[in-house]
Amino acid sequence: MPLPELPAYKVLLTIFVLWWLLPSNDYQTQSVALSDLVVSRLSHYRACLDVLNTTRWGDFAPLGAAGNDSKGNDNGDHASPRYVNLTGFREEDRFSWQDLGRFRERGLRLSHHAMPAVGGEQLWDVGEGAPVWANASGVLLGQWVRLQESEPRTYDSYNLSQSVPSMHWIGDKTEWGRNVTGGTGRIQVRLTGNETVTAYDQLPKTDAPLSGGSIRNVKAVVTFEDTGGTGLSWEMVLFGAHWPRQGVVIMTTTSEKFDGIFGLPHLTPGPDYFQSSQRLLNQSLEQTIAAKEKSIYSDQSIPWKSNFDNPLHTRSPSPHCEYVMYVQIHPPSRQDLGLGPTVSKGEDVAEMLQAIESELESPLGAPIKHIPKLQMSAVIYSPDCNIFLETKGPPDFPASEADHLLGVKIEVQISSINHWLLAYAVVMFGQVVLLKGQIRETYTPSTLARASFWTISMMLIADGMTFTAAASWVATAHYTFLPTLTLTFASFMSMTIGGSLLAKIYEVQTPAPRAGRDGPQAADGRNSGSASTATSTPLTPTPDGTGTGTAPAAVTTTGPILPGPVTAGRGLGDPAVANLDAAANIMDGASAVPGVATPAAARLAPPSTPTFQSLMGRFLLLGALVMFIGGSSIAWYMTVRSWFLNICAFVYLSMWIPQIHRNIMRNCRRALKWQFVIGQSVLRLLPLAYFWLKPDNFLLTRTEPRAFAMLALWVWVQIFVLATQDAVGPRFGIPKGWMPDAWDYHPVLREDNIEAGGLPIGLGVEDSPARDRRRSSEDKDKVGLGGGGSTRAIDCAICREVLEVPFVKAGEEDMSVTGVFARRAYMVTPCRHIFHTPCLESWMKFRLQCPICREDLPPI
Structure with missing residues (x-):
C-alpha cells in the first residue's frame, strides 16, 4: 500500500517546528575536518602573542623611527621605518599606515575638546581631567563625516594570496565589504565593558599623555550606515581596551588578514597607554587562547570575530575593510547632574557619578534625580582601505547640528526595553479584551456570517508573529526575562482567542456540499418547473465573502410584488447560515424550514475546501517567511529596506479592507462593534508609532514620521468607509453591476x-x-x-x-x-x-x- 503524499506546506511546517524545538547550539554543526585549520590558527595566535610580549613602544613606526615623536605625530623625518611581525603590521602586507599619526592626533584633539584646559593647563594629559563614567557600557547613536585621506586605496593595492597564503580568498578582486564610499551617514555603537578593572603604575608625567592608572577589556558592536554612498549598512565587532579614568577607548577589528587585537598597543597615543594595554592583553589573550586549545573539536568559532556572517573558521574567507576606533567619553555636564553653574562647598562630582553607577549596577532603592546622557566622540581609521571617519559635532560642527554620539548607559537601556515590553504586553491584553467583547457580540451564525474571515486572519498572523518572536527571545533573555515572558503570555492569549473566533467564522462561512445546500425538496422544485414559484441558483459562500449571493427558497407569490429593488431576491442569502439557523430553530421547538434541513453528513465541507488546520499551517509559514525576510533585510540597501517595511506595515494595516468588501457583497451595514474596530486600529498603530516616530527607540531604527502619517491616515480612511457603510448603506455610490443582487x-x-x-x-x-x-x-x-x-x-x-x-x-x-x-x-x-x-x-x-x-x- 503506497504511503499518502503529504502537501508541501505540511512538510515545510514540520521542518520549521523541528528546527524551532531543537536546541540552539552554535557548535552542533561543526566539522571535525576543520580541526587542523583551527590548530593552525591557534598556533598563529600563539606566535602573535609572543610578538606582543617581546615588542616595545616605538617598534612599530611605519613612517620612520625618527618620524614619530612620543605622541606618534609625524615630525617630518622618515628614516628607517619599523614594522612588527603581525599580519597587517608587516611591510609586505602594504597596508596604508600613512594616516596613523593623523589618527592619533585627531583622537587627542577630541579628548582635549571634551576636557578643556583649566587655568591654561591641560590636566587630561597627566590623568587629572574631569571625572567621567567609569563603566562605559551603553548604546549610542550619532552621525559620521568622512575626512580626506592622504592616499586612496582599493582592493587592487593588495595581494592577499601573497600576504596570507594559507587562505583561499573569495571576492578579494572585487569590492570589499564595509567599504564606506559616502561622505556622511549614521553610526550606532553598542559598547560593553568588562566588570574587572586592572590597576597599574603610570609612567612619569614626562611621558604624557598618561592613561590614568586603570584599564579594562571592552567590546563594541558598531553599525555604519552609508547614506551618502552605497546606501548599505555594515555591522562589525571591535575588541579593545578602556581606560576608565581618562575615558579613552581604543578598539580594532581582527581577521585572517589583520591581527588587530595583537597590535592594538602599537596604535595607542603614547607609551603609558602602550604598556598598560600590553599587560592587559597579555593576560586576557592568553586565557582566551588556552580555553580555545582545550575545546578544539567542540568550539571552532573565531575568538575575536568581527563579522557576524562568518562565526566559524573557514578556509575561504571574504575580505572586509578593517577599522581602528578611538573613542573619548565626555564628562557629564553640571546641568545633567542637576547642579548649579557654580561649584558649592563639599561638592564632589566624582562621588556623584560613582553613586549613580553603583545604584544602576546594583539597585538598592537610592534616590536618583536624573541620570545623565552618555556622550562620546570618536575617530575611525581603516589602514587597508584608507578610510578616515569622524563623528559629527563640535568643534568642527555646531552642537545644534550634531553632537557626536549620544545615548544611554546599558542599565538605562535595559530598563527602557523592559518598560516598552510591558507596554506592548498591555497593548496585547487590550486586544484580548476587545476580542472577548466582539465574541460576546458575534456568537450566532447570523452575526458570524457578517464578519470577514480575512480581516480576523490578518490580525491573527500579526499576533502569531509577535508570539513566535517573544517565545524565541524568552529562552535566551536574561535582564528582560519577566517582561518578555509577560509579552509571550499576552500574545499567546490574543492569538488563541482570535483563533477561536476565526474558527467559528470559518465553520459558518465554509461552503456545504451541493446536495446538502439544495436538499431533496429543492431538487424536486427545480425539476417541477412550476410557473407559480420563483427560484434562483444559490451562490457558494466562501470565507472571503465573494460568493454571497442570495439562495431564495421556493415561495409562491400570492400578493402584489413590491417595486424594485424590493423584489431583488427572496429567501435565504447564505446557505451555510441557513442550515445552522434551521438546526437551531428545531432545537428551540420551531418547525424546520422545507428544503433546508439535511443530514449532518451532507453538511460536511466538500473535499476541495481546505480545512481550518491547513489554513493555520499556511498562516504559520507565511508569518515565518515574513520574519525571515525581515531579519535578512538588515543587509539590504536602506531605501529598499524602508520600502519593504513600509509595504509590510501597509498590508498589515489594510485589515479592514476585507471587511469593507464583505459588507458590499452581502449588503451588510455593520458586522463588527465600533469599540472593536476603533480599539484594534489604535492598539495596532501604537507599536508602529514607537519605532516610526521615536528617535531613541531601543532598536535605534531610523524614524519615518511621514510614512507613519500616511499609514495612520490609511487606517482612518478605512474606518471612515466603514462608518459611511453603516450610515448610508454599504452599496452607496457603487455601480449595481459590480456586485451581486441582495435584498434591500x-x-x-x-x-x-x-x-x-x-x-x-x-x-x-x-x-x-x-x-x-x-x-x-x-x-x-x-x-x-x-x-x-x-x-x-x-x-x-x-x-x-x-x-x-x-x-x-x-x-x-x-x-x-x-x-x-x-x-x-x-x-x-x-x-x-x-x-x-x-x-x-x-x-x-x-x-x-x-x-x-x-x-x-x-x-x-
Missing part, C-alpha cells in the same frame, strides 16, 4: 404604489385607511425628507410600539441624505412585513425567520 431591507416607499398594493402588509389602503394622514409641517421637520410626502403608522410586531413610515410623493425622487437616514428607521422583509430596524436586527441575531409568518429571511 430599507426600500424607498412611494405613494403611487399604495393603490397597486405594492407596499408592506398593514400600510396599504385596504389594510388601515383610517390611519393614513397627510404629513404636516411639523411631521416634515420630524421625518426630515427632502421633498414633500406623507407618513403612515403601524404597530411593530416585535416591540408593539408605533412605527411611522415615511412615503415619497408620486413622481418624485428622494436622493437626499436625510431621506437615506429616514429609511434606516424601518426594515421591510421579503414577505412584506415591516418592523423597527433595531427590533428586527436584534431578532435576526438569533433567527433568520420572519417574526410573523416564519418565512426564511436573507441575512443582513
Whole structure:
C-alpha cells in the first residue's frame, strides 16, 4: 500500500517546528575536518602573542623611527621605518599606515575638546581631567563625516594570496565589504565593558599623555550606515581596551588578514597607554587562547570575530575593510547632574557619578534625580582601505547640528526595553479584551456570517508573529526575562482567542456540499418547473465573502410584488447560515424550514475546501517567511529596506479592507462593534508609532514620521468607509453591476404604489385607511425628507410600539441624505412585513425567520 503524499506546506511546517524545538547550539554543526585549520590558527595566535610580549613602544613606526615623536605625530623625518611581525603590521602586507599619526592626533584633539584646559593647563594629559563614567557600557547613536585621506586605496593595492597564503580568498578582486564610499551617514555603537578593572603604575608625567592608572577589556558592536554612498549598512565587532579614568577607548577589528587585537598597543597615543594595554592583553589573550586549545573539536568559532556572517573558521574567507576606533567619553555636564553653574562647598562630582553607577549596577532603592546622557566622540581609521571617519559635532560642527554620539548607559537601556515590553504586553491584553467583547457580540451564525474571515486572519498572523518572536527571545533573555515572558503570555492569549473566533467564522462561512445546500425538496422544485414559484441558483459562500449571493427558497407569490429593488431576491442569502439557523430553530421547538434541513453528513465541507488546520499551517509559514525576510533585510540597501517595511506595515494595516468588501457583497451595514474596530486600529498603530516616530527607540531604527502619517491616515480612511457603510448603506455610490443582487431591507416607499398594493402588509389602503394622514409641517421637520410626502403608522410586531413610515410623493425622487437616514428607521422583509430596524436586527441575531409568518429571511 503506497504511503499518502503529504502537501508541501505540511512538510515545510514540520521542518520549521523541528528546527524551532531543537536546541540552539552554535557548535552542533561543526566539522571535525576543520580541526587542523583551527590548530593552525591557534598556533598563529600563539606566535602573535609572543610578538606582543617581546615588542616595545616605538617598534612599530611605519613612517620612520625618527618620524614619530612620543605622541606618534609625524615630525617630518622618515628614516628607517619599523614594522612588527603581525599580519597587517608587516611591510609586505602594504597596508596604508600613512594616516596613523593623523589618527592619533585627531583622537587627542577630541579628548582635549571634551576636557578643556583649566587655568591654561591641560590636566587630561597627566590623568587629572574631569571625572567621567567609569563603566562605559551603553548604546549610542550619532552621525559620521568622512575626512580626506592622504592616499586612496582599493582592493587592487593588495595581494592577499601573497600576504596570507594559507587562505583561499573569495571576492578579494572585487569590492570589499564595509567599504564606506559616502561622505556622511549614521553610526550606532553598542559598547560593553568588562566588570574587572586592572590597576597599574603610570609612567612619569614626562611621558604624557598618561592613561590614568586603570584599564579594562571592552567590546563594541558598531553599525555604519552609508547614506551618502552605497546606501548599505555594515555591522562589525571591535575588541579593545578602556581606560576608565581618562575615558579613552581604543578598539580594532581582527581577521585572517589583520591581527588587530595583537597590535592594538602599537596604535595607542603614547607609551603609558602602550604598556598598560600590553599587560592587559597579555593576560586576557592568553586565557582566551588556552580555553580555545582545550575545546578544539567542540568550539571552532573565531575568538575575536568581527563579522557576524562568518562565526566559524573557514578556509575561504571574504575580505572586509578593517577599522581602528578611538573613542573619548565626555564628562557629564553640571546641568545633567542637576547642579548649579557654580561649584558649592563639599561638592564632589566624582562621588556623584560613582553613586549613580553603583545604584544602576546594583539597585538598592537610592534616590536618583536624573541620570545623565552618555556622550562620546570618536575617530575611525581603516589602514587597508584608507578610510578616515569622524563623528559629527563640535568643534568642527555646531552642537545644534550634531553632537557626536549620544545615548544611554546599558542599565538605562535595559530598563527602557523592559518598560516598552510591558507596554506592548498591555497593548496585547487590550486586544484580548476587545476580542472577548466582539465574541460576546458575534456568537450566532447570523452575526458570524457578517464578519470577514480575512480581516480576523490578518490580525491573527500579526499576533502569531509577535508570539513566535517573544517565545524565541524568552529562552535566551536574561535582564528582560519577566517582561518578555509577560509579552509571550499576552500574545499567546490574543492569538488563541482570535483563533477561536476565526474558527467559528470559518465553520459558518465554509461552503456545504451541493446536495446538502439544495436538499431533496429543492431538487424536486427545480425539476417541477412550476410557473407559480420563483427560484434562483444559490451562490457558494466562501470565507472571503465573494460568493454571497442570495439562495431564495421556493415561495409562491400570492400578493402584489413590491417595486424594485424590493423584489431583488427572496429567501435565504447564505446557505451555510441557513442550515445552522434551521438546526437551531428545531432545537428551540420551531418547525424546520422545507428544503433546508439535511443530514449532518451532507453538511460536511466538500473535499476541495481546505480545512481550518491547513489554513493555520499556511498562516504559520507565511508569518515565518515574513520574519525571515525581515531579519535578512538588515543587509539590504536602506531605501529598499524602508520600502519593504513600509509595504509590510501597509498590508498589515489594510485589515479592514476585507471587511469593507464583505459588507458590499452581502449588503451588510455593520458586522463588527465600533469599540472593536476603533480599539484594534489604535492598539495596532501604537507599536508602529514607537519605532516610526521615536528617535531613541531601543532598536535605534531610523524614524519615518511621514510614512507613519500616511499609514495612520490609511487606517482612518478605512474606518471612515466603514462608518459611511453603516450610515448610508454599504452599496452607496457603487455601480449595481459590480456586485451581486441582495435584498434591500430599507426600500424607498412611494405613494403611487399604495393603490397597486405594492407596499408592506398593514400600510396599504385596504389594510388601515383610517390611519393614513397627510404629513404636516411639523411631521416634515420630524421625518426630515427632502421633498414633500406623507407618513403612515403601524404597530411593530416585535416591540408593539408605533412605527411611522415615511412615503415619497408620486413622481418624485428622494436622493437626499436625510431621506437615506429616514429609511434606516424601518426594515421591510421579503414577505412584506415591516418592523423597527433595531427590533428586527436584534431578532435576526438569533433567527433568520420572519417574526410573523416564519418565512426564511436573507441575512443582513
